[in-house]
Amino acid sequence: MTTDDVQNLLKMFSYPEAMRYYPSTMNEEETLGWINRTLSNYEKLGVGFWIVEDKSTGEFLGQCGIIPQEFDGVSVMENAYLFVRQEWGKGYATESEKACKEYGFQTRLRQS
16 A cells, blocks of 8 residues: 555545444545555564555555554454445455455464
């Protein structure tokens, strides 16, 4: 993810149904903040949200990743995803969750 991804991310962040479980939709400035937090997570934790694209076309599909979340005052890692509406129901969430889980347990834990 880079700051060049703002317009693609807004395809999800400005869509109320996609953002149902977030505090609200996001505008361009808030999306840039999201990207900057993600870049910080890359630097500090080696993980964060990654852009998901169609391998054959390069088309933006969404994002997935391993992100820190606060739970009962403890920071824990969560696998998370969000895809543009027209890609829902195509198995990308399942595929991304499996890949993130494998990466988290097989790669990141071995490096700890």
